[in-house]
Amino acid sequence: xxxxxxxxxxxxxxxxxxYRDSFVSAHIGTNIASQIFAIRNRRRWxxxxxxxxxxxxxxxxxVLEDANYENFSIMTLKRLASAFDVALxxxxxxxxxxxxxxxxxxxxxxxxxxxxxxxxxxxSISEAASRGPIxxxxxxxxxxxxxxxxxxxxxxxxxxxxxGYHELPTERIPDPLTASPxxxxxxxxxxSQ
Amino acid sequence: xxxxxxxxxxxxxxGNAIRAWLQDLPQEAQAKIDARLLQMAGMESWxxxxxxxxxxxxxxxxLRVSCNKVQYRPLGFYGRLRHQFTLLIGAxxxxxxIPRSVLQTAVDRMIIVRADGRRVCEHRFD
Numbered sequence: 374x375x376x377x378x379x380x381x382x383x384x385x386x387x388x389x390x391x392y393r394d395s396f397v398s399a400h401i402g403t404n405i406a407s408q409i410f411a412i413r414n415r416r417r418w419x420x421x422x423x424x425x426x427x428x429x430x431x432x433x434x435x436v437l438e439d440a441n442y443e444n445f446s447i448m449t450l451k452r453l454a455s456a457f458d459v460a461l462x463x464x465x466x467x468x469x470x471x472x473x474x475x476x477x478x479x480x481x482x483x484x485x486x487x488x489x490x491x492x493x494x495x496x497s498i499s500e501a502a503s504r505g506p507i508x509x510x511x512x513x514x515x516x517x518x519x520x521x522x523x524x525x526x527x528x529x530x531x532x533x534x535x536x537g538y539h540e541l542p543t544e545r546i547p548d549p550l551t552a553s554p555x556x557x558x559x560x561x562x563x564x565s566q
Numbered sequence: 567x568x569x570x571x572x573x574x575x576x577x578x579x580x581g582n583a584i585r586a587w588l589q590d591l592p593q594e595a596q597a598k599i600d601a602r603l604l605q606m607a608g609m610e611s612w613x614x615x616x617x618x619x620x621x622x623x624x625x626x627x628x629l630r631v632s633c634n635k636v637q638y639r640p641l642g643f644y645g646r647l648r649h650q651f652t653l654l655i656g657a658x659x660x661x662x663x664i665p666r667s668v669l670q671t672a673v674d675r676m677i678i679v680r681a682d683g684r685r686v687c688e689h690r691f692d
Binding site: 410 | 567568569593594596597598600601602604605607608609610611613615616630631632633690691692
């Protein structure tokens with residue numbers, strides 16, 4: 374898929390107020406349902422297992438994974454976030470951001486890692502840095518003021534950046550929050566992208 | 567990066583059957599179907615409630631989209647290549663049924679597409 378072209382097509386269609394209101398509504402249902410499905414599959418949990426962890430009935434999970442269902446309550450989402458041990462952000466955004474999210478969707482952006490998995494990943498990046506030439510890159514990321522995930526990740530970057538590595542990277546290192554397994558493997562092996 | 571790419575069936579004269587069907591739908595339904603396709607494109611696999619098949623027409627997959635109590639059913643098949651899905655015809659389900667003629671048209675079109683890759687174009691969202 375040509376994501377630039379699709380983004381333009383979508384933004385053009387969003388000029389219609391009725392369409393964009395409907396798109397927002399549809400996106401909420403579809404996105405939440407697909408994330409519940411994707412995260413549950415990543416953990417290899419059945420609907421019953423998720424239901425037990427979230428204190429709900431299995432039939433409720435089945436309904437929540439139906440993209441046609443749009444009546445989510447914040448309370449339900451908070452319970453699911455807790456069961457998955459992931460963060461939940463509910464916020465208003467410009468349509469450009471929505472279009473960006475939608476056209477760049479990927480399995481990894483849907484099936485987000487748990488807090489424990491994030492910590493493991495953070496440790497791997499830190500360990501990789503001790504073998505690789507990424508100090509300058511990390512310092513520039515820190516200096517740019519770009520938010521780097523949670524405080525834990527920020528501290529990890531700082532720790533690594535101050536660790537004293539000398540060679541300059543030729544390309545950007547993968548973001549630990551979004552890097553593909555292959556990219557992470559390369560970092561661990563001390564290679565740039 | 568998207569996983570799936572959607573294609574539309576083209577009539578013999580080049581007319582896009584899916585585009586024509588979608589453009590006749592209410593804006594709300596168009597938005598719902600667009601949102602669904604875009605979401606499905608980024609997923610590795612699709613939840614069972616999002617799709618289904620009909621007995622006797624197992625190769626034909628329906629996308630289950632509901633909007634304002636109307637059951638929209640874009641029908642298609644997996645292919646021609648891996649991680650491609652070709653939309654063949656759009657329908658509206660009533661009383662849990664789709665006319666047999668619609669399903670047969672979907673099958674006929676699937677056969678055409680399998681034989682001739684020029685009878686599809688990438689799905690557009692405008």
